[in-house]
Amino acid sequence: MFETKYALKGIIVQTPVFDKIEFHENEYVICEDGKSVGIFKELPEEYKDIKVYDYSDKFIIPGMSDIHVHAPQYGFRGMGMLLDGDSEWETWFERYSFPEESKFCDLNYANLAYSRFVNDLVKTTTTTRAAIFATIHREATELLMRKLADAGMAGYVGKLNMDRNSHYGYQETTEETIRETERWINETSEGYGSIKPIITPRYTPTCTDESMEALGKMATKYNVPVMSHLSEGLDEIEWVKSMKPEISCYGDAYDMYDMLGTTVPSLMAHVVHPTDIEYELLKKRNVTVAHCPASNMNAAGGVCRVLDMVRDGIKVGLGTDVAGSCTLSVMRAMTDAIQASKLRWVFTERNGEPFAKKHFLSVANAFYLATMGGGQFFGKVGCFEKDYEFDAVVLDDEDLKDFIDRPATDRFQRILWNHHARTIMVKYVQGKKIYDRDRDQQNY
Amino acid sequence: MFETKYALKGIIVQTPVFDKIEFHENEYVICEDGKSVGIFKELPEEYKDIKVYDYSDKFIIPGMSDIHVHAPQYGFRGMGMLLDGDSEWETWFERYSFPEESKFCDLNYANLAYSRFVNDLVKTTTTTRAAIFATIHREATELLMRKLADAGMAGYVGKLNMDRNSHYGYQETTEETIRETERWINETSEGYGSIKPIITPRYTPTCTDESMEALGKMATKYNVPVMSHLSEGLDEIEWVKSMKPEISCYGDAYDMYDMLGTTVPSLMAHVVHPTDIEYELLKKRNVTVAHCPASNMNAAGGVCRVLDMVRDGIKVGLGTDVAGSCTLSVMRAMTDAIQASKLRWVFTERNGEPFAKKHFLSVANAFYLATMGGGQFFGKVGCFEKDYEFDAVVLDDEDLKDFIDRPATDRFQRILWNHHARTIMVKYVQGKKIYDRDRDQQNY
Numbered sequence: 001m002f003e004t005k006y007a008l009k010g011i012i013v014q015t016p017v018f019d020k021i022e023f024h025e026n027e028y029v030i031c032e033d034g035k036s037v038g039i040f041k042e043l044p045e046e047y048k049d050i051k052v053y054d055y056s057d058k059f060i061i062p063g064m065s066d067i068h069v070h071a072p073q074y075g076f077r078g079m080g081m082l083l084d085g086d087s088e089w090e091t092w093f094e095r096y097s098f099p100e101e102s103k104f105c106d107l108n109y110a111n112l113a114y115s116r117f118v119n120d121l122v123k124t125t126t127t128t129r130a131a132i133f134a135t136i137h138r139e140a141t142e143l144l145m146r147k148l149a150d151a152g153m154a155g156y157v158g159k160l161n162m163d164r165n166s167h168y169g170y171q172e173t174t175e176e177t178i179r180e181t182e183r184w185i186n187e188t189s190e191g192y193g194s195i196k197p198i199i200t201p202r203y204t205p206t207c208t209d210e211s212m213e214a215l216g217k218m219a220t221k222y223n224v225p226v227m228s229h230l231s232e233g234l235d236e237i238e239w240v241k242s243m244k245p246e247i248s249c250y251g252d253a254y255d256m257y258d259m260l261g262t263t264v265p266s267l268m269a270h271v272v273h274p275t276d277i278e279y280e281l282l283k284k285r286n287v288t289v290a291h292c293p294a295s296n297m298n299a300a301g302g303v304c305r306v307l308d309m310v311r312d313g314i315k316v317g318l319g320t321d322v323a324g325s326c327t328l329s330v331m332r333a334m335t336d337a338i339q340a341s342k343l344r345w346v347f348t349e350r351n352g353e354p355f356a357k358k359h360f361l362s363v364a365n366a367f368y369l370a371t372m373g374g375g376q377f378f379g380k381v382g383c384f385e386k387d388y389e390f391d392a393v394v395l396d397d398e399d400l401k402d403f404i405d406r407p408a409t410d411r412f413q414r415i416l417w418n419h420h421a422r423t424i425m426v427k428y429v430q431g432k433k434i435y436d437r438d439r440d441q442q443n444y
Numbered sequence: 445m446f447e448t449k450y451a452l453k454g455i456i457v458q459t460p461v462f463d464k465i466e467f468h469e470n471e472y473v474i475c476e477d478g479k480s481v482g483i484f485k486e487l488p489e490e491y492k493d494i495k496v497y498d499y500s501d502k503f504i505i506p507g508m509s510d511i512h513v514h515a516p517q518y519g520f521r522g523m524g525m526l527l528d529g530d531s532e533w534e535t536w537f538e539r540y541s542f543p544e545e546s547k548f549c550d551l552n553y554a555n556l557a558y559s560r561f562v563n564d565l566v567k568t569t570t571t572t573r574a575a576i577f578a579t580i581h582r583e584a585t586e587l588l589m590r591k592l593a594d595a596g597m598a599g600y601v602g603k604l605n606m607d608r609n610s611h612y613g614y615q616e617t618t619e620e621t622i623r624e625t626e627r628w629i630n631e632t633s634e635g636y637g638s639i640k641p642i643i644t645p646r647y648t649p650t651c652t653d654e655s656m657e658a659l660g661k662m663a664t665k666y667n668v669p670v671m672s673h674l675s676e677g678l679d680e681i682e683w684v685k686s687m688k689p690e691i692s693c694y695g696d697a698y699d700m701y702d703m704l705g706t707t708v709p710s711l712m713a714h715v716v717h718p719t720d721i722e723y724e725l726l727k728k729r730n731v732t733v734a735h736c737p738a739s740n741m742n743a744a745g746g747v748c749r750v751l752d753m754v755r756d757g758i759k760v761g762l763g764t765d766v767a768g769s770c771t772l773s774v775m776r777a778m779t780d781a782i783q784a785s786k787l788r789w790v791f792t793e794r795n796g797e798p799f800a801k802k803h804f805l806s807v808a809n810a811f812y813l814a815t816m817g818g819g820q821f822f823g824k825v826g827c828f829e830k831d832y833e834f835d836a837v838v839l840d841d842e843d844l845k846d847f848i849d850r851p852a853t854d855r856f857q858r859i860l861w862n863h864h865a866r867t868i869m870v871k872y873v874q875g876k877k878i879y880d881r882d883r884d885q886q887n888y
Contacts, residue, residue: 085463234796300787343744346744364528406523409527416522420864
């Protein structure tokens with residue numbers, strides 16, 4: 001049981017808008033029935049008797065959303081970078097991704113690996129809202145959904161579709177992928193608390209036209225959103241073009257099957273190399289883009305034009321893209337996004353000019369992407385304005401402090417760049433406390 | 445007391461050459477009188493009775509060198525990034541660096557701050573070899589040197605010179621900076637174990653011609669090496685040119701005073717924007733370059749052409765450049781260097797071509813920079829070949845493991861990208877154990 005009305009007190013930080021970060025020191029944020037009532041300097045009259053959890057000098061932030069992450073890849077995070085002069089580098093899929101994901105046909109293995117994943121995810125700032133790629137295996141995917149629900153998490157999980165161009169037997173027939181997906185949607189759409197299914201063709205090269213057509217129809221029929229990968233690498237874009245010469249851009253390969261926002265919301269990861277046509281299409285279709293800065297650096301892909309996109313009204317959030325990146329930390333994804341945007345500016349707009357006008361992500365921008373940017377895909381998620389879902393994380397910077405009394409704005413930046421496991425102190429999801437660092441820690 | 449002859453057993457990793465990383469599993473590395481005897485599959489006959497410390501499944505790596513780090517800036521690491529749309533960004537020097545460094549005139553403050561710095565540095569992979577910028581204050585600089593020596597560390601510490609263009613009273617007169625530096629060299633050149641002085645004009649804009657001339661003469665007279673900053677930012681390069689219109693490149697401003705390798709070794713940080721003339725000068729003068737990838741990203745500076753430099757025979761090592769970056773971890777500097785080199789390739793050589801030839805740092809390259817690259821500035825430092833100084837770190841990846849038995853090459857990469865405080869298990873410097881995670885930890 002948990003209280004339905006209470007307040008948290010501390011240094012409350014949020015970014016309801018893209019360019020401005022708010023610091024509310026020594027203020028209250030009120031939770032009522034799992035939703036936020038707002039931030040207050042003093043408790044309003046009608047709330048003056050509610051329980052207050054006083055975190056005083058600690059930071060209280062909205063939950064972050066990780067809108068692109070591969071749960072079965074968590075075990076090999078950090079591996080498969082170019083080892084040395086003798087290495088074949090472009091074997092990431094063949095060497096790691098496909099053989100590892102294929103192991104999840106074994107439910108015992110899936111149980112071990114997904115327990116670790118969920119247990120570690122609970123201890124991050126990703127409060128509830130994650131868009132998680134599983135594998136092609138229906139049963140293992142449901143196991144992951146159950147574990148996430150048991151841990152109090154919310155968000156979307158996708159059973160992958162792959163009926164061509166895979167390896168190691170990690171592939172379904174077209175008939176299987178359609179049948180299993182429909183069964184999975186029927187079994188899970190009501191069944192796992194706040195964990196919902198999302199239709200997830202891995203990407204165009206692994207899905208036949210027949211399966212894509214069926215998935216698009218299923219999305220509309222069951223009103224289930226769609227997620228996938230889009231324009232991540234130049235080689236991949238060429239490959240898709242060669243498979244579907246009739247399309248005007250890669251995004252068309254989803255759009256032609258109603259999986260790019262025409263009938264249900266669509267979430268596309270990466271979008272590092274959109275053509276002008278694709279860029280306009282994303283805008284028109286109200287697609288949400290998952291920017292995955294570390295993964296795009298590791299793959300020597302490039303940097304998504306995040307600032308342009310947000311200014312042009314395209315919705316963008318952050319993805320860790322484990323195991324394209326090494327960590328489930330969305331705070332790390334924030335600092336990666338800032339650094340990547342700076343190098344993008346250096347090598348494109350700046351163009352060798354000293355004293356050039358700067359154009360890259362601020363801390364506020366990155367925090368917005370991590371909270372509001374990704375959160376909007378899940379509803380009213382990502383800040384403490386009235387009626388937003390009450391997802392909150394308490395951050396403790398005690399062991400990062402030095403010998404000078406620093407303003408909250410500086411301490412907050414220090415946390416982003418230097419956080420570690422113990423920084424995450426308490427986590428609330430939809431008003432319910434699901435993690436407390438200082439209590440006995442549950443394992444899911 | 446410690447043994448003068450012993451062996452460590454485990455998974456020994458080293459990069460004696462730039463392009464090839466060696467993994468010696470279940471082998472021995474022998475230490476004799478603080479130097480390495482080499483790596484062996486079995487103990488040679490004459491060493492068969494020496495004590496063996498068996499780290500079995502753990503990794504044993506050469507110590508890493510951090511060849512550019514500002515000790516007094518450790519307290520504000522991670523701060524001063526562009527906060528939001530209302531922020532003035534280019535106030536890092538005025539807001540953080542100068543006012544904070546000026547506090548080190550107070551020895552009580554210096555004692556607190558440097559204790560924290562040394563204590564944390566001991567727990568990293570930086571075994572002995574650090575090139576550390578202090579402040580202009582002679583006494584505080586000596587305090588830092590004493591603390592580092594007491595902790596068993598080795599390397600260079602520089603008392604800064606600044607006799608123009610500073611703020612907050614954080615500046616010396618020309619006469620002071622010359623007098624204090626000479627006194628400091630006399631007091632410290634024999635006095636602090638393996639911690640030695642290095643002449644450190646902060647950079648051309650903060651040093652008058654008169655002080656530069658005196659420092660250059662002092663370097664030659666006392667045979668003390670020199671370190672400074674070079675070609676870090678385009679604005680800075682323009683500023684230097686405006687101050688010294690007669691020079692052919694920024695490097696000339698050091699070279700004209702014999703501080704670029706003509707009489708003593710020279711270590712220059714950043715070198716993000718060398719002209720062709722400067723590039724040739726660095727080669728000719730045998731200068732060591734400190735590549736600081738995170739700092740250059742954070743400052744929106746750019747990416748040093750590390751691969752070209754190493755191929756062309758310029759010596760390059762890694763610097764964390766705290767507080768330009770957020771962490772003392774040279775392993776993090778390795779992964780930052782890899783990521784930055786990939787984005788450099790994407791935006792320059794690749795030039796939008798799919799299927800383009802890849803040209804960026806491998807894990808072996810980055811590990812070479814972190815060990816041999818920086819180590820060579822300190823002598824025979826950076827690997828376990830015969831007669832190299834015995835600097836070794838034991839890395840424990842127990843809590844990073846998943847449910848698959850991974851090859852050492854994969855586990856090693858996972859450590860680089862996911863290490864945390866407890867990963868560093870034991871550290872040996874010049875044959876002496878100076879840190880053991882599992883014993884009571886000393887505070888220096």
